[in-house]
Amino acid sequence: MKKRGPLIFLWTGNGWGKTTSAFGAALRSLGHNKKVVVIQFMKGRKDIGEYKIQKKLKNLTVKQFGRPQWVNLKNPSLQDKKSAQQGLLYAKKIAKTKPFLLVLDELNLAAKINLLGKKEVLELLEEIPSGVHVYLTGRYAPRWLINKADYVNEVVMKKGPKRLIGEKGIDY
Numbered sequence: 001m002k003k004r005g006p007l008i009f010l011w012t013g014n015g016w017g018k019t020t021s022a023f024g025a026a027l028r029s030l031g032h033n034k035k036v037v038v039i040q041f042m043k044g045r046k047d048i049g050e051y052k053i054q055k056k057l058k059n060l061t062v063k064q065f066g067r068p069q070w071v072n073l074k075n076p077s078l079q080d081k082k083s084a085q086q087g088l089l090y091a092k093k094i095a096k097t098k099p100f101l102l103v104l105d106e107l108n109l110a111a112k113i114n115l116l117g118k119k120e121v122l123e124l125l126e127e128i129p130s131g132v133h134v135y136l137t138g139r140y141a142p143r144w145l146i147n148k149a150d151y152v153n154e155v156v157m158k159k160g161p162k163r164l165i166g167e168k169g170i171d172y
Helices: 016-032 049-055 078-095 107-112 120-129 142-148
Strands: 007-012 036-041 058-066 099-107 133-137 149-154
Touching: 007 016, 007 142, 016 036, 016 099, 016 133, 016 142, 036 049, 036 107, 036 142, 058 078, 058 099, 078 120, 107 120, 107 133, 107 142, 120 142
Parallel strands: 007 133, 007 149, 036 058, 036 099, 099 133
Antiparallel strands: none
């Protein structure tokens, strides 16, 4: 019988709410006194709610591997690639501690723009112990990640303002 790895949930699409969904699952897990680790790729802002809340919630760790500025998706910097690699190494290390929920926020996009390679991401997912639930978020999930996931959800924006303006407490 084949060894069962982690259960993988993937959230992708151009609509808003992928990270929010992952944090909803995190909140549920925390409510049951489970350990949750969130690794944010391509994010480095410390003033966002999902980073700040870890001070108030026990069993929640949020680590960021990115700069406060936006990543140029067509031409990511060497620092962006280096940060993503550090995040991947941290994910490998923390997965061994068997958190109940491991959120790899923006991993889909980091893989799509080649901050992380297919082989190294698949190796990470293979190394995650059974019993760990993994949430992958980010737009433009590569087909190979979609194929690897157990559950795939696509978030589609059906309607929104012409100019998207993030609101503190809702969007960050």
